[in-house]
Amino acid sequence: MVNHQISAILHLVNMSFYNQLKFDEATGLIPAIIKEQNTGRVLMMAWMNRASLAQTLATGKTQFWSRSKKRFWMKGESSGHIQTVKDVAFDCDGDTILIQVDQIGAACHEGYKSCFFRSVDSGSGDAKIIEPQLVSPEQVYGKK
Amino acid sequence: MVNHQISAILHLVNMSFYNQLKFDEATGLIPAIIKEQNTGRVLMMAWMNRASLAQTLATGKTQFWSRSKKRFWMKGESSGHIQTVKDVAFDCDGDTILIQVDQIGAACHEGYKSCFFRSVDSGSGDAKIIEPQLVSPEQVYGKK
Numbered sequence: 001m002v003n004h005q006i007s008a009i010l011h012l013v014n015m016s017f018y019n020q021l022k023f024d025e026a027t028g029l030i031p032a033i034i035k036e037q038n039t040g041r042v043l044m045m046a047w048m049n050r051a052s053l054a055q056t057l058a059t060g061k062t063q064f065w066s067r068s069k070k071r072f073w074m075k076g077e078s079s080g081h082i083q084t085v086k087d088v089a090f091d092c093d094g095d096t097i098l099i100q101v102d103q104i105g106a107a108c109h110e111g112y113k114s115c116f117f118r119s120v121d122s123g124s125g126d127a128k129i130i131e132p133q134l135v136s137p138e139q140v141y142g143k144k
Numbered sequence: 145m146v147n148h149q150i151s152a153i154l155h156l157v158n159m160s161f162y163n164q165l166k167f168d169e170a171t172g173l174i175p176a177i178i179k180e181q182n183t184g185r186v187l188m189m190a191w192m193n194r195a196s197l198a199q200t201l202a203t204g205k206t207q208f209w210s211r212s213k214k215r216f217w218m219k220g221e222s223s224g225h226i227q228t229v230k231d232v233a234f235d236c237d238g239d240t241i242l243i244q245v246d247q248i249g250a251a252c253h254e255g256y257k258s259c260f261f262r263s264v265d266s267g268s269g270d271a272k273i274i275e276p277q278l279v280s281p282e283q284v285y286g287k288k
Contacts, residue, residue, distance in 0.1 A: 015269025
């Protein structure tokens with residue numbers, strides 16, 4: 001862990017709300033729901049550990065812990081589609097965080113504003129895409 | 145598992161979106177974010193297994209799996225504060241569900257509309273309550 005992360009964590013643990021949070025005992029993670037403040041849309045859900053929450057609060061930009069890649073990631077680090085924190089709330093059990101943000105561009109790595117771009121048709125049970133794709137993933141992340 | 149649950153699961157696995165969902169390999173669970181459709185508020189986050197998702201779709205009322213009590217629970221089973229399903233969406237990775245509902249009464253067992261009734265004051269780091277308590281828990285669940 002680098003110095004700026006240690007400093008951010010020390011700041012976090014001195015905040016009184018920190019004692020009301022429950023990070024998962026086994027993984028050290030807590031789920032964070034990200035909502036776009038000006039539209040009310042739920043954009044995504046991702047995971048934070050103490051260091052990524054601390055960095056999110058210190059920088060005002062959302063940062064997460066990737067369970068698959070086992071590393072920190074800042075939303076928008078590749079795409080430029082960063083999220084600026086406007087509000088941080090937490091639930092009654094202290095085991096989920098809700099962060100309201102201003103979203104630049106598309107939250108979803110598939111190029112949609114929200115990762116929840118598919119809804120279930122209650123009649124057929126099929127998934128249907130409910131919003132336009134803002135950018136193509138190739139535009140954002142380059143050809144694969 | 146009882147017959148109506150088996151029947152509901154068979155219906156679920158025949159829906160095409162089911163193959164796009166990823167339940168956690170170890171626990172069999174998937175997180176479900178619950179949002180109030182008419183206000184856009186995020187009300188709560190809880191966990192579903194295949195049977196509770198199937199029952200949610202079959203009955204149109206949200207049902208979850210309690211990790212602490214290790215049993216199914218229907219939202220509102222004690223309080224009457226049920227949630228009627230209006231829309232079911234899922235994210236790009238297929239590992240989180242977003243359900244829009246009509247909420248009767250308070251979603252939170254502490255008597256608030258939303259479980260996210262506390263927000264972090266960015267200056268002090270203290271938690272502040274951001275909405276009125278609609279009912280007292282004693283009114284809903286009886287004296288403890």
